[in-house]
Amino acid sequence: MSTTSDLSVNETLPDSTASIEEEHASTSEIDQTHRSSTQYSFTPTAENSKTSTKPDAAKKDDEDDEDKRDDSMFVCNICLDIAKDSVITFCGHLYCWPCINCWLETKRPQLCPVCKAAISRNQVIPLYGRNSNSQQDPRSKKIPPRPQGQRTEPDNNQGFQGFQNFGDGGFHLSFGIGAFPFGFFASSFNSFNFNDIRPRNGQQPGSPQYEEDQFLSKVFLWVAMIFFCWLILA
Amino acid sequence: MTSPSERRLRKEFLELIKNPIPGVIIDGEKIEKNINEWNVTIIGAEGTIYQGETFELQFLFNDKYPFDSPSVVFIGKNIPEHSHIYSNGHICLSILSQDWTPALSVGAVCLSIRSMLSSATKKERPPDDLIYTKTCSKNPKKTKWFFHDDNV
Ligand SMILES: [Zn+2]
Ligand SMILES: [Zn+2]
Numbered sequence: 289m290s291t292t293s294d295l296s297v298n299e300t301l302p303d304s305t306a307s308i309e310e311e312h313a314s315t316s317e318i319d320q321t322h323r324s325s326t327q328y329s330f331t332p333t334a335e336n337s338k339t340s341t342k343p344d345a346a347k348k349d350d351e352d353d354e355d356k357r358d359d360s361m362f363v364c365n366i367c368l369d370i371a372k373d374s375v376i377t378f379c380g381h382l383y384c385w386p387c388i389n390c391w392l393e394t395k396r397p398q399l400c401p402v403c404k405a406a407i408s409r410n411q412v413i414p415l416y417g418r419n420s421n422s423q424q425d426p427r428s429k430k431i432p433p434r435p436q437g438q439r440t441e442p443d444n445n446q447g448f449q450g451f452q453n454f455g456d457g458g459f460h461l462s463f464g465i466g467a468f469p470f471g472f473f474a475s476s477f478n479s480f481n482f483n484d485i486r487p488r489n490g491q492q493p494g495s496p497q498y499e500e501d502q503f504l505s506k507v508f509l510w511v512a513m514i515f516f517c518w519l520i521l522a
Numbered sequence: 523m524t525s526p527s528e529r530r531l532r533k534e535f536l537e538l539i540k541n542p543i544p545g546v547i548i549d550g551e552k553i554e555k556n557i558n559e560w561n562v563t564i565i566g567a568e569g570t571i572y573q574g575e576t577f578e579l580q581f582l583f584n585d586k587y588p589f590d591s592p593s594v595v596f597i598g599k600n601i602p603e604h605s606h607i608y609s610n611g612h613i614c615l616s617i618l619s620q621d622w623t624p625a626l627s628v629g630a631v632c633l634s635i636r637s638m639l640s641s642a643t644k645k646e647r648p649p650d651d652l653i654y655t656k657t658c659s660k661n662p663k664k665t666k667w668f669f670h671d672d673n674v
Binding site: 365366367381391401402404 | 529534590623625
């Protein structure tokens with residue numbers, strides 16, 4: 289059969305590679321826009337604007353137009369709405385997490401819909417704006433939760449070094465025996481003592497997995513306590 | 523509640539009304555009646571072998587759009603004579619099958635088809651037109667296309 293594989297049209301998309309700080313700064317604005325636009329209406333609004341066919345002559349006299357252009361930077365490349373639970377690929381393309389997740393599950397190999405760069409679940413960065421409170425996100429959807437941002441703790445060299453190590457997992461090692469329950473004991477011990485309730489391993493507070501984990505830690509804490517009592521009494 | 527596919531199609535529709543693509547005319551009235559079926563008129567570009575001709579494209583969308591590609595065929599009496607367009611209207615274009623991505627759109631497909639027409643220098647049917655049109659399914663998406671780059 290014959291062919292035309294080289295004809296795919298790449299839309300000109302808003303330059304989403306602009307500095308992430310800039311995006312952080314204006315995401316709270318987006319949240320608001322999104323709230324007011326969740327209801328579909330037939331009137332053309334800001335989020336309906338795609339830049340692909342826009343005339344390049346900038347109309348500077350029209351402030352409204354300026355606003356629309358700004359907003360279109362945050363339009364999901366799949367649903368064409370302002371991105372919700374937004375994530376950005378390493379190649380700089382913005383999507384809603386549900387949208388890109390659906391595409392990742394649809395097709396192999398996993399490619400960025402815009403530029404066809406290889407992407408994967410672990411190669412997207414979530415964007416957190418000022419008011420995007422992850423607690424109130426509806427994570428109960430049947431899709432995997434949006435991947436967590438990766439956070440590296442700064443090197444902290446002042447004082448209490450030993451204690452910090454202890455809190456950060458040294459505890460696991462110091463026992464050496466019965467690693468399984470003690471591992472859990474240690475991690476729950478950490479959170480109990482140091483109020484360290486950061487979600488671990490990319491789990492969201494409130495997700496079923498997280499709750500199960502919490503429950504398990506508590507069970508093992510009690511098992512370990514009983515074991516200790518038994519050791520002391522015996 | 524409109525489904526996500528319809529929601530997205532409405533957005534594309536509004537965008538094409540607001541910023542029409544030159545040489546591409548959409549039948550807005552029909553789309554308003556059924557958003558999952560679009561008829562699009564393509565006007566042969568000036569200075570090409572299709573200058574002055576008009577062709578009609580039919581887009582059919584399912585509820586998996588935009589994750590699933592639309593079915594796109596030429597309909598009506600005038601099917602462009604082109605080495606990648608079969609006489610039954612089926613189009614051999616990679617973005618309509620394996621190279622489809624949800625970032626593409628009706629507009630992008632129209633542009634691509636238009637540029638495919640514009641780059642042709644000779645009016646001819648694909649070499650396997652007779653066999654293909656006799657054996658193919660009605661739905662072009664059921665065809666397993668083999669794309670090899672022959673630069674047309
Ligand atoms: Zn989206
Ligand atoms: Zn990309």
